[in-house]
Amino acid sequence: MSGHFSSPPHLILGGDALETAAGLLPTLGSKVIIITDPGIVAAGIHQQVVDVLAGSGLPIHTYSEVVGNPDVETVAAASAAREAAGADVILAIGGGSSIDVAKAVAVVATNGGSIADYEGVDKFTTPPLPVLVVPTTVGSGSEVTKGAVITNHETNVKMIIVSDLMFPRIAILDPRVVAKLPGRIAATTGMDALTHAIEAYVAKGANPVTDAINLGAIEIIGKNLVAASKGDPDALYQMLVASSMAGIGFHDAGLGAVHALANTIGGHFGIHHGTANALFLPYVIDFNIPSAPARFARIAQALGEDVTGLDDIAAAAKASEAVHRLAEETRVPRTLTELNIPEDAIGKLAADALEQADLPGNPREASLDDLVTLYRRAL
Numbered sequence: 215m216s217g218h219f220s221s222p223p224h225l226i227l228g229g230d231a232l233e234t235a236a237g238l239l240p241t242l243g244s245k246v247i248i249i250t251d252p253g254i255v256a257a258g259i260h261q262q263v264v265d266v267l268a269g270s271g272l273p274i275h276t277y278s279e280v281v282g283n284p285d286v287e288t289v290a291a292a293s294a295a296r297e298a299a300g301a302d303v304i305l306a307i308g309g310g311s312s313i314d315v316a317k318a319v320a321v322v323a324t325n326g327g328s329i330a331d332y333e334g335v336d337k338f339t340t341p342p343l344p345v346l347v348v349p350t351t352v353g354s355g356s357e358v359t360k361g362a363v364i365t366n367h368e369t370n371v372k373m374i375i376v377s378d379l380m381f382p383r384i385a386i387l388d389p390r391v392v393a394k395l396p397g398r399i400a401a402t403t404g405m406d407a408l409t410h411a412i413e414a415y416v417a418k419g420a421n422p423v424t425d426a427i428n429l430g431a432i433e434i435i436g437k438n439l440v441a442a443s444k445g446d447p448d449a450l451y452q453m454l455v456a457s458s459m460a461g462i463g464f465h466d467a468g469l470g471a472v473h474a475l476a477n478t479i480g481g482h483f484g485i486h487h488g489t490a491n492a493l494f495l496p497y498v499i500d501f502n503i504p505s506a507p508a509r510f511a512r513i514a515q516a517l518g519e520d521v522t523g524l525d526d527i528a529a530a531a532k533a534s535e536a537v538h539r540l541a542e543e544t545r546v547p548r549t550l551t552e553l554n555i556p557e558d559a560i561g562k563l564a565a566d567a568l569e570q571a572d573l574p575g576n577p578r579e580a581s582l583d584d585l586v587t588l589y590r591r592a593l
């Protein structure tokens with residue numbers, strides 16, 4: 215199988231990343247619409263970004279009604295706001311939800327119709343409007359990936375819209391916008407980043423280039439996730455960079471069973487994506503170890519585990535131990551019961567997870583029974 219690696223977004227990182235991006239804005243268009251959520255406005259981050267971007271001299275409009283697990287209707291409302299503003303540059307401020315809505319709005323702006331018309335891979339032909347991203351959480355990696363996840367309530371699934379044309383133009387990693395990220399959000403979104411890097415490192419599409427980036431991300435996350443969940447500003451910035459690295463590392467390598475299980479409970483029960491990933495990650499590691507023990511041993515090492523003198527299987531087991539410990543120390547939910555997901559939902563959830571686009575990338579084939587068992591372990 216041939217490997218792939220692509221990373222078109224221009225990454226600007228560091229203390230004056232926003233100022234640098236403001237200088238580039240006039241080369242991309244003439245009117246900007248910011249797409250964000252009410253929490254970012256309330257936290258003052260939106261104003262913080264606007265104050266710097268005003269230096270570009272471009273008019274700046276804002277749509278700030280994005281919700282978690284954004285749906286087709288959210289994209290339609292944000293698209294109407296973009297059209298009313300006449301904006302030709304889209305700038306997302308937020309986590310995966312705002313970023314995915316911005317990407318979807320950019321597609322609809324030049325291709326027309328509803329985002330539901332473009333579900334799947336390469337379903338549109340006109341290049342979308344340019345998208346810039348200021349990530350404010352430390353997990354989705356959406357600022358560097360070529361797809362968006364949008365919920366379709368008509369079919370009750372999280373649609374995936376993917377195209378090489380959907381890479382954001384610029385990802386702006388500025389420590390100032392994550393400095394006050396609440397610990398709980400740092401923990402759950404950071405767990406999403408960790409899941410990306412681990413799943414991609416063992417995925418069927420992994421190659422030496424993605425391996426280097428994913429291992430690097432795992433190491434940074436292992437060192438900084440707990441401190442970030444306690445509000446340490448430098449650890450939060452390290453996590454911001456690592457989550458973009460994991461995004462670059464997974465979009466060609468692919469993901470696996472954790473995302474298949476997590477996206478399904480996201481679609482059915484609206485569970486936060488990072489929370490859902492954190493729940494399943496250690497159990498899927500245990501399930502996958504027989505398919506790639508040496509790789510999981512390397513993950514354990516990258517997470518700081520001492521594997522001296524251990525064979526690969528014993529060392530690999532330390533990878534799931536390390537993830538259990540990270541989950542405990544960052545206080546993310548640990549069971550489906552805590553999330554109010556009843557046992558009798560498992561049959562239907564497993565059947566839907568079996569159809570998820572991420573599942574075929576998993577290094578070990580997972581049957582319906584395997585998925586039922588994995589959901590049960592998380593009860």
Ligand SMILES: [Fe+2]
Nearest residue numbers: 354406410487
């Ligand atoms: Fe994810």
